[in-house]
Amino acid sequence: MKLRHFITTQDYSRAEIDALLEQAARFKHAPTGKQLVGKSIALLFFNPSMRTRTSFELGAFQLGGHAVVLSPGKDAWPIEFELGKVMDAEAEEHIVEVAQVLSRYVDLIAVRAFPKLQNWALDRQDRLIKAFAHHATVPIINMETITHPCQELAHALVMKEHLGQLEKKKYVLTWTYHPRPLNTAVANSALLMATRMGMDVTLLCPTPEYVLDPRYMELGRLNAKRHGGSLTVSHHIEETYRGAHMVYAKSWGALPYCGRWEQEKPVRDSYKHFMVDKAKMALTEHARFSHCLPLRRNVKASDAVMDAAYCIAIDEAENRIPVQKAVMGMLTGRI
Numbered sequence: 001m002k003l004r005h006f007i008t009t010q011d012y013s014r015a016e017i018d019a020l021l022e023q024a025a026r027f028k029h030a031p032t033g034k035q036l037v038g039k040s041i042a043l044l045f046f047n048p049s050m051r052t053r054t055s056f057e058l059g060a061f062q063l064g065g066h067a068v069v070l071s072p073g074k075d076a077w078p079i080e081f082e083l084g085k086v087m088d089a090e091a092e093e094h095i096v097e098v099a100q101v102l103s104r105y106v107d108l109i110a111v112r113a114f115p116k117l118q119n120w121a122l123d124r125q126d127r128l129i130k131a132f133a134h135h136a137t138v139p140i141i142n143m144e145t146i147t148h149p150c151q152e153l154a155h156a157l158v159m160k161e162h163l164g165q166l167e168k169k170k171y172v173l174t175w176t177y178h179p180r181p182l183n184t185a186v187a188n189s190a191l192l193m194a195t196r197m198g199m200d201v202t203l204l205c206p207t208p209e210y211v212l213d214p215r216y217m218e219l220g221r222l223n224a225k226r227h228g229g230s231l232t233v234s235h236h237i238e239e240t241y242r243g244a245h246m247v248y249a250k251s252w253g254a255l256p257y258c259g260r261w262e263q264e265k266p267v268r269d270s271y272k273h274f275m276v277d278k279a280k281m282a283l284t285e286h287a288r289f290s291h292c293l294p295l296r297r298n299v300k301a302s303d304a305v306m307d308a309a310y311c312i313a314i315d316e317a318e319n320r321i322p323v324q325k326a327v328m329g330m331l332t333g334r335i
Helices: 014-029 051-062 095-105 127-135 149-163 185-196 214-227 237-241 261-269 313-318 320-331
Strands: 040-045 066-070 108-112 140-142 170-175 200-204 230-234 246-250 288-290
Touching: 014 149, 014 320, 040 051, 040 095, 051 066, 051 320, 095 108, 095 127, 108 127, 127 140, 140 149, 140 320, 149 185, 149 246, 149 288, 149 313, 149 320, 170 185, 170 237, 185 200, 185 214, 185 246, 200 214, 200 237, 214 230, 288 313, 313 320
Parallel strands: 040 066, 040 108, 108 140, 170 200, 170 246, 200 230, 246 288
Antiparallel strands: none
C-alpha cells in the first residue's frame, strides 16, 4: 500500500475532507480517547509556533499518544537538504538520515518550515517537506510550509459551525497590511478550502501584484467548477464586502517583489486602509470574521472587529486540536 501523507488537502477527495471534519466534530464532544495509545509523533519546527505546537502536543496526549518536539538548529542538529552537497558548513546531518532514523522511532512526522521569501521560483517547490516525504517511511504532516492544511480544516469546521451550509455563501479572502511581507500559506489554503466547499470566493487585494501564485488560483478555479462555487479577484473594497457571509483576513507578500523587500515596502505602506474595521463589516450580510492568528490589532483588524460577537477567530483556533486529532488518527489507521 502506498504511504499516505497530509501535505495538502488537494490530495484528498471532498468526501475524505468531510469525513475528517465529521470526526473532528466528534472529538469536540468527546475530547479524550485511546486512538493513539502506543503511537508517537515527532514535531519538527524550523519556525516559531504557539497554536500549532500546543494543539498537536495536546491532541496526541488527549488520545493517549506521545509527541516529541524538535527544533533543528536549536535543540536538534541543523539539517542539510541538498543532495550531493559537501557538508562543510553549518548542517551536521542530512535529511536522508534524519527522515530514516525518525521513521524508526515514531509513527508520524510533522514539519513546519516557512519559505525564505527570497526566490519564489524555488520556494514554491516546497522542497523541504517533500524531502521528508521522499525519505521517510512513516506519514508526514504539513504544519505549514507554502500551504497550511491543518488550518484549512479548522477554518472549514468553524464555518460549518457558524454558517451551516457553506455552498454558495459569499466568502471574502482579504489581504491586509503588515509591516513586513509574510508567507502566502494561509491565504493559499483558505482559497483552496473555501472553493472546495462550493463557496463564492472573492480574493480582495490591493493590486494584481498581490494575487496569489497561479498554481493556487488555478486549483481554486477547478475546485469552484467541481463544487458549484466561483472564484473572482477584486481590488475594490466596498464592492467586495457588500453581501459577504464570511470575511477572512490575512497579510502576504507580493510575489513579484519576492526578495526585493525595499521595493515592495513603499507599495505595501500605501494600502494600510485594507485593515478590517467596523465600517467594512457593516457592508456585509451579517458576516462572520476570522483570522488564523497571530494578529496585530489595529493593523490587520481593529479592536472593535476582534472583540465583536461576529469574530470567530478564537473558535477557529480551538478547532486546531480536534482536526489534528482526526488527521493523526486517520494516518495511523486508528480512525
